[in-house]
Structure formats: C-alpha cells, structure tokens
Amino acid sequence: MNYTLSRELFDELVKKLGKEGAEKFANAIELFLEIIHKEADKEIIQKKEELKAQLYNDLRNELATKEFVRAEINEVRAEINEVRAEIQKNSLLLKVLIGISIFALTLFNPNFITLIEKIFK
Numbered sequence: 001m002n003y004t005l006s007r008e009l010f011d012e013l014v015k016k017l018g019k020e021g022a023e024k025f026a027n028a029i030e031l032f033l034e035i036i037h038k039e040a041d042k043e044i045i046q047k048k049e050e051l052k053a054q055l056y057n058d059l060r061n062e063l064a065t066k067e068f069v070r071a072e073i074n075e076v077r078a079e080i081n082e083v084r085a086e087i088q089k090n091s092l093l094l095k096v097l098i099g100i101s102i103f104a105l106t107l108f109n110p111n112f113i114t115l116i117e118k119i120f121k
Helices: 007-062 066-107 110-119
Strands: none
C-alpha cells in the first residue's frame, strides 16, 4: 500500500523547504509510513499465528480424544460387568436363603410335623 502526502501538506513543505527539499522530505515520510505498515503487518501475522497455536493447544487439551473416550467407555463397561456379577451372586444367595427359610418354616410347622407323623405311622 502506497502512502502519499496530501497536496496541501506538500505545498506547505515546498514553501518551507523548497521543491527539492520538500520532495526528499515527502519521500522520507512516505517510506517511513510504508515501513511502519509492513512492520505492523508482520506483527499482526505473528500475533495471529501465536494466538492460533495457543488456541489449538487449549482446545486440544480441553476436547476429549478418541482414546480418552474409549478408555472411559471400557472403564464403565468393566464397572457394569462387576455390578452384574455381584447381582448374580446376590441373586443366588437370595434363592438359597429363601429355600432355607421355606425349609425351616415347613420343618418347624406343627401341622407339617403332624402330617409327617401320620405318614410314618
């Protein structure tokens, strides 16, 4: 992008410095503005790249990766399998306890005892 001085400013420089001096001074100012513009562009690009890299790193750290999700799913599956095994064990114990309770209630029931005595007499 080329920068140029306004005509009014250039005319003022001609009055103060003369035509040749004004042209040199105007060229120096235009060159100076061009250099500032290029340096600003470089700095903006550098800041943009730094920001992009920082954002990428932050997002990468925050987002769940496939491996992380798979590991979590496998961990949950293992816990579910442990709970199922415990439920099956408790179910078997409950059946045994119910069987023992029915046997004990039947064995100690006076009517059952009377029935057994009549059968074996």
